[in-house]
Amino acid sequence: MTIYTLAFACSQNGFIARHSGDNPYEWTSKDDQIHLKNLIKDHEWQVMGRITHELNPNETRKRIVFSRSCKEIKLIDKKIKNQYFFNPDLHQWNDFEKLCNQNVLILGGTKVHDFFLYSDLIESMYITVEPLEFSGGIPAFSYINFKDIIPFFREKDFLINEKILNKKGTKLIHFKKI
Numbered sequence: 099m100t101i102y103t104l105a106f107a108c109s110q111n112g113f114i115a116r117h118s119g120d121n122p123y124e125w126t127s128k129d130d131q132i133h134l135k136n137l138i139k140d141h142e143w144q145v146m147g148r149i150t151h152e153l154n155p156n157e158t159r160k161r162i163v164f165s166r167s168c169k170e171i172k173l174i175d176k177k178i179k180n181q182y183f184f185n186p187d188l189h190q191w192n193d194f195e196k197l198c199n200q201n202v203l204i205l206g207g208t209k210v211h212d213f214f215l216y217s218d219l220i221e222s223m224y225i226t227v228e229p230l231e232f233s234g235g236i237p238a239f240s241y242i243n244f245k246d247i248i249p250f251f252r253e254k255d256f257l258i259n260e261k262i263l264n265k266k267g268t269k270l271i272h273f274k275k276i
């Protein structure tokens with residue numbers, strides 16, 4: 099069975115980016131960057147939206163990239179193996195799981211988070227909250243205010259643990275389905 103883990107970093111008011119095209123590496127802590135690197139090492143396959151993929155090209159990673167531009171499941175670039183476009187509006191979920199029949203890391207952005215949340219596939223989630231406030235930007239989820247995320251997942255019987263990662267106050271929150 100495929101296990102889905104979602105991970106993102108955000109500001110204290112819940113923005114995952116200051117604008118589309120923003121690179122979180124410009125504002126995330128070293129601790130979060132190490133945490134993300136370890137998660138990627140532990141999850142051979144990652145799933146993300148087209149914009150996030152294009153902002154972070156990496157030919158060696160195994161990726162499934164959501165895009166409505168693709169009519170069939172296909173390699174994004176014929177020269178790069180193990181990176182596929184997938185359109186959940188058209189394609190079957192068991193074909194997704196045939197491509198990556200192991201644990202999968204979900205890496206944003208907003209609509210990809212929404213898709214996995216509402217399809218009830220998330221087993222585990224890591225949120226890194228950096229001690230920053232953005233005046234606006236891209237939210238973690240479309241229909242849940244950031245302050246309501248913990249109560250929302252608690253209601254769904256997730257175990258929730260928090261730890262502080264550094265002196266600046268970066269917080270890592272882990273949610274695990276019981």
Ligand SMILES: NC(=O)c1ccc[n+]([C@@H]2O[C@H](COP(=O)([O-])OP(=O)(O)OC[C@H]3O[C@@H](n4cnc5c(N)ncnc54)[C@H](OP(=O)(O)O)[C@@H]3O)[C@@H](O)[C@H]2O)c1
Nearest residue numbers: 106107115119120147148149150164165166206207208209
């Ligand atoms: N802080 C963090 O942890 C974190 C994590 C991830 C991303 N980010 C940042 O967030 C920003 C990008 O996020 P974003 O939300 O604007 O874009 P995104 O999710 O990366 O990409 C959006 C695109 O993905 C495709 N897509 C998304 N959901 C889909 C669905 N359900 N079905 C089919 N296609 C779907 C569509 O592609 P088509 O247009 O091709 O149809 C859509 O235009 C960047 O600045 C990135 O660096 C931050």
